[in-house]
Amino acid sequence: MTFCDPLISLFTETSKTMHFANRLQALEKNVFADMDKAKSQAISNGKTIIDLSLGSSDLAADxxxxxxxxxxxxxxxxxxxxxxxxxxxxxxxxxxxxxxxxxxxxxxxxxxxxxxxxxxxxxxxxxxxxxxxxxxxxxxxxxxxxxxxxxxxxxxxxxxxxxxxxxxxxxxxxxxxxxxxxxxxxxxxxxxxxxxxxxxxxxxxxxxxxxxxxxxxxxxxxxxxxxxxxxxxxxxxxxxxxxxxxxxxxxxxxxxxxxxxxxxxxxxxxxxxxxxxxxxxxxxxxxxxxxxxxxxxxxxxxGDQTTVKKTVTRFQSRRDAFINALNNIGWQVASPQATMYVWAKLPQPWENKSVEFCTELVAATGVAVSPGAGFGKQGEGYVRFALVHDPNILELAVEKIAQFLGRINF
Known part of the structure; x- marks a missing residue:
């Protein structure tokens, strides 16, 4: 049905490329989307993921x-x-x-x-x-x-x-x-x-x-x-x-x-x-x-706020176990007084390479954490750990981190 060919050709020649709003340009860079890709790649390579990158509670709803x-x-x-x-x-x-x-x-x-x-x-x-x-x-x-x-x-x-x-x-x-x-x-x-x-x-x-x-x-x-x-x-x-x-x-x-x-x-x-x-x-x-x-x-x-009390207790026990484990491998980090996160300054030679640290860590060990650069310029040099697993899993994550770092003191 060749009679359609000229129409197809005309449409192709006169059509314009779609244009999206300029405001989207500021939203193009997304470190967390990049980390999702890194996690997916690690899974495809056979790694079991311990995800400490997202602040999504693993505990049951009220x-x-x-x-x-x-x-x-x-x-x-x-x-x-x-x-x-x-x-x-x-x-x-x-x-x-x-x-x-x-x-x-x-x-x-x-x-x-x-x-x-x-x-x-x-x-x-x-x-x-x-x-x-x-x-x-x-x-x-x-x-x-x-x-x-x-x-x-x-x-x-x-x-x-x-x-x-x-x-x-x-x-x-x-x-x-x-x-x-x-x-x-x-x-x-x-x-x-x-x-x-x-x-x-x-x-x-x-x-x-x-x-x-x-x-x-x-x-x-x-x-x-x-x-x-x-x-x-x-x-x-x-x-x-x-x-x-x-x-x-x-x-x-x-x-x-x-x-x-x-x-x-x-x-x-x-x-x-x-x-x-x-x-x-x-x-x-x-x-x-x-x-x-x-x-x-x-x-x-x-209600009686039982869920809140239990949640705080769980996160405090996780904080204590995780900080203790980090300190035991030589990564000295202050114990936070609030939130479900640990904000840790990266050791050398990673101190200004938070994205590289996180992508290489998940590829090598399956442990996923958030690069500080994803939260702003002043976040570079840090990583954020979300305490969204129980102490035994957090301690296992630190063991894997120690292996990645070569068990060096820093």
């Missing part, structure tokens, strides 16, 4: 939450779309939980927003706050989705270095004045991923004063509110430093405390105008998740 979700499945009224008004009971529960925990009153109608995981909120918020070219001040190293949301909004990033000599806290006085003139927001997150550093209420009060002086929205990502170990005081909330909620918003999740990462349930608390702005962005992107998940979250937040 039983009270599971029971509430299971009961909801039999109720057909939970099967439809869930709009904002339908989340009120959950928002009221959040407000009550927060007041009991931190002593700051919260209006569930205007100051709480249900989220599909806190990452959804932190990634969408820049769309509500930034015009193209505006600056966001972010922690370096920091959680990658914080940067991703800024890039999608067309904003610029000023990375605030987190250095060991400063206890991995940013120095606000070091931010250039020309950056502050174009800045609209700052993102903090303590206890911190990846460094596991903690911050005091005095530091947050300094942050609030800095933001008030320069007209910045203060964003605090708070997923590790409960993952704190023996001897460590309760981490403060940013709203304790800004009790009138003059310019702050804080993000929470049930992923870590209640092992509900796969259920994608989180929430924001803060300044009513900021919450409303985020709600407007969210309204054009999604509805809320299944009502049964919110019922499960209500059960978790109002």
């Amino acid at each position: 039983p009270e939450a599971l029971n509430a979700i299971a009961s909801s499945l039999e109720d057909h009224t939970t099967h439809g779309y869930l709009l904002h008004y339908g989340t009120l009971e959950f928002r009221e529960t959040v407000a009550q939980w927060y007041h009991q925990r931190f002593g700051v009153e919260v209006n569930p109608h205007t100051e709480v927003l249900t989220l599909i995981g806190s990452q959804e909120g932190t990634a969408h918020l820049p769309l509500a706050l930034l015009d193209p070219g505006d600056f966001a001040l972010l922690l370096d190293p920091g959680y990658p989705s914080h940067a991703g949301g800024v890039y999608l909004a067309g904003g610029q990033i000023y990375p605030m270095p987190l250095l060991a000599k400063n206890d991995f806290l940013p120095v606000f006085a070091d931010v250039p004045s020309q950056v502050l003139e174009q800045a609209k927001m700052i993102v903090l997150s303590y206890p911190h991923n990846p460094t596991s550093a903690t911050a005091s209420l005095a530091f947050f009060q300094e942050a609030v004063a800095f933001c008030q002086e320069h007209g910045l929205v203060l964003v605090h990502d708070f997923p590790y509110v409960d993952i704190i170990f023996e001897g460590m005081a309760q981490p403060p909330s940013i709203l304790q430093a800004d009790p009138t909620k003059s310019l702050s918003i804080e993000f929470f999740t049930l992923s870590k405390s209640y092992n509900m990462g796969g259920f994608r349930i989180g929430y924001a608390i803060g300044n009513a105008e900021i919450v409303q702005a985020l709600r407007r962005v969210k309204a054009v992107v999604d509805f809320n998740q299944y009502r049964g998940i919110l019922n499960g979250a209500i059960a978790a937040l109002t």
Whole structure:
């Protein structure tokens, strides 16, 4: 049927190459995608993977939450779309939980927003706050989705270095004045991923004063509110430093405390105008998740907190076993006071080659860890271990790491 040939030829000659948005260029580099490829290659080469690269809890979800979700499945009224008004009971529960925990009153109608995981909120918020070219001040190293949301909004990033000599806290006085003139927001997150550093209420009060002086929205990502170990005081909330909620918003999740990462349930608390702005962005992107998940979250937040206590105990025992094993092979690492991570400075000759260390380690041993460079420029020279296995597996991982390093002292 040769009569079609001229049409095919014409279509081929006049068709254009697809063009994708320029904003995607900033998202092309993804160290963690590269690590996934390295893990897949190691598996194809016969290695058994011990994956310490992802902060996804291996522990069971909160039983009270599971029971509430299971009961909801039999109720057909939970099967439809869930709009904002339908989340009120959950928002009221959040407000009550927060007041009991931190002593700051919260209006569930205007100051709480249900989220599909806190990452959804932190990634969408820049769309509500930034015009193209505006600056966001972010922690370096920091959680990658914080940067991703800024890039999608067309904003610029000023990375605030987190250095060991400063206890991995940013120095606000070091931010250039020309950056502050174009800045609209700052993102903090303590206890911190990846460094596991903690911050005091005095530091947050300094942050609030800095933001008030320069007209910045203060964003605090708070997923590790409960993952704190023996001897460590309760981490403060940013709203304790800004009790009138003059310019702050804080993000929470049930992923870590209640092992509900796969259920994608989180929430924001803060300044009513900021919450409303985020709600407007969210309204054009999604509805809320299944009502049964919110019922499960209500059960978790109002329950006896047994799951939280057991989770913290498990992670503390893992931390102790892992730090002890590392120290025994000569890799001296400070014991973190919070989070589910160990942030370790690489030994020579790997001290500025975190990606190479991680890709070669998984290829040789099957042990997968996260390169510090994946969290920002200041993360180079470090690796992050996620404590997502029990002590015997963590100790086996350290044995394999020792073999990879040649059992040298460093």
